[in-house]
Amino acid sequence: MRVFSEIGSYFLLMYRVFSRPEKTRIYWRQLVLEIEKLGIHSLGIVAIISVFMGGIITLQLTYNTSSPLMPTYLIGLGNRDTLILEFSCTVLSLMMAGKVGSNIASEIGSMRVTEQIDSLELMGVNSASFLILPKIIAVVFISPILFILSVFCGIIGGLIAGPLSGVVTVAEYMGGIKTAFVPFFVTFSIIKTLVFGFLIATVPAYLGYNVQGGALEVGRASTRSVVSTSILILFFDLILTQLLFK
Amino acid sequence: MIEIKNIKKSFENRPILKDVTTLFEKGKTNLIIGQSGSGKTVLLKSIVRLIEVDEGEILFDGRDIRKMNFNDLKKLRQEMGMVFQGGALFDSLTVAENVRFPMDMFTSMSAGEKNKHVDFCLDRVNIKGAHHLNPSEISGGMRKRVAIARAIALNPKYLFCDEPNSGLDPVTSILIDNLIKEITVEFDITTLINTHDMNSVMEIGDNILFISNGENGWEGNNTQVLFTRNKKLNEFIFASPLSKRIRDLRQREDDE
Numbered sequence: 001m002r003v004f005s006e007i008g009s010y011f012l013l014m015y016r017v018f019s020r021p022e023k024t025r026i027y028w029r030q031l032v033l034e035i036e037k038l039g040i041h042s043l044g045i046v047a048i049i050s051v052f053m054g055g056i057i058t059l060q061l062t063y064n065t066s067s068p069l070m071p072t073y074l075i076g077l078g079n080r081d082t083l084i085l086e087f088s089c090t091v092l093s094l095m096m097a098g099k100v101g102s103n104i105a106s107e108i109g110s111m112r113v114t115e116q117i118d119s120l121e122l123m124g125v126n127s128a129s130f131l132i133l134p135k136i137i138a139v140v141f142i143s144p145i146l147f148i149l150s151v152f153c154g155i156i157g158g159l160i161a162g163p164l165s166g167v168v169t170v171a172e173y174m175g176g177i178k179t180a181f182v183p184f185f186v187t188f189s190i191i192k193t194l195v196f197g198f199l200i201a202t203v204p205a206y207l208g209y210n211v212q213g214g215a216l217e218v219g220r221a222s223t224r225s226v227v228s229t230s231i232l233i234l235f236f237d238l239i240l241t242q243l244l245f246k
Numbered sequence: 247m248i249e250i251k252n253i254k255k256s257f258e259n260r261p262i263l264k265d266v267t268t269l270f271e272k273g274k275t276n277l278i279i280g281q282s283g284s285g286k287t288v289l290l291k292s293i294v295r296l297i298e299v300d301e302g303e304i305l306f307d308g309r310d311i312r313k314m315n316f317n318d319l320k321k322l323r324q325e326m327g328m329v330f331q332g333g334a335l336f337d338s339l340t341v342a343e344n345v346r347f348p349m350d351m352f353t354s355m356s357a358g359e360k361n362k363h364v365d366f367c368l369d370r371v372n373i374k375g376a377h378h379l380n381p382s383e384i385s386g387g388m389r390k391r392v393a394i395a396r397a398i399a400l401n402p403k404y405l406f407c408d409e410p411n412s413g414l415d416p417v418t419s420i421l422i423d424n425l426i427k428e429i430t431v432e433f434d435i436t437t438l439i440n441t442h443d444m445n446s447v448m449e450i451g452d453n454i455l456f457i458s459n460g461e462n463g464w465e466g467n468n469t470q471v472l473f474t475r476n477k478k479l480n481e482f483i484f485a486s487p488l489s490k491r492i493r494d495l496r497q498r499e500d501d502e
Binding site: 022023026110111114115116118119121122123124125126 | 291294296319320321322323324326328330331332334335336337347348350351352406
């Protein structure tokens, strides 16, 4: 029963979040700040992780699938499709759920326990919309950009690790990258990142907004937000893969 | 003027406010006093509808806040200012931005006019040279004063203060009390203060409502409170030997 109650509360909060903003100009300012805080500040970590993962995937593919029957250019192809189909959207979203999601839950939760949200409400501001809407737009907007950056960095990672370790030449690797490219894979993954971005912003925001108590509860909400968002990302990954590839 | 009639509120079948009825007058500092856990904060938050009560009427100059829809409630709240216990300043904004925030949200004033009004509000609470500081960089007393400045930024008709003296030294407490009193008279505001600070009771208690076990325990003013025969109120106000001695001395002075 509690699950249904939570789902109901979540949708009621979303109804308030998507109601008409009081002053659009102030929301724009908030949006720019959120894009910087949640998106731009994640570029570095996304790039670093993706370079390493691209390199690791390349080496794993080489060592675990090496066969005289398999052309080496397939290493590049394998790395590219792994990055596009799962790593740069799903795995990266799980990482973002940890970084951005916990940030959102703890920020909003702290505002709740220090009565800043009550203060906004008492001024006549729709606190749900004011605090959460810019975060949703920022994360949904930045997610496809991070996905593209991640794919690019992952391919670069493979390009560095493969030839450096001598398992594949640059020409073979790049040949694989260009082989049998399916543009729909990118569309599919961008749709996934948009859905995951929405979850990364809204689930932690919901948990933070409904914190009751003090610092301990804020910490709990932050942890819960990472766990819940990660499970939901994987659940929706399953659903979307089935729906979009059917 | 704020009138509350037969307010009742329970949490999980535990009654917190049993049946509270009173009148908070305009241009006066109306104090709600009582022991910790007596229901003061619940009453204050119920009046502004941050907590929904189970029964009763809450009338702001005749307008029942409980019957208002979301948009009407938003409009009424623009007539309110509130000073929360910890100040509730926005951490991400500077002192000046905190005071300007309500103006940014609800007025069409130019940037120059807003800055001028921010200066006026901060001057009014005796804060100078702290415009650019963050809330984490100022003292507790200053935070309370900034919160008052923000609360009066839109010239409210109703001012609510939840324990404005908590965590402050006696000198700063008196400054805050006097400031709230001055602002109440100057702007002709209906002010409600939640407190268990005895200095506040004696100094600025134009109207005092004593809440005891979620009910009206006693009502009166700061002169009457000293000589009341109400046992529970006496136990609350003259809890310390020092305050008892002060009462006896004052009574003796009056007799002479």
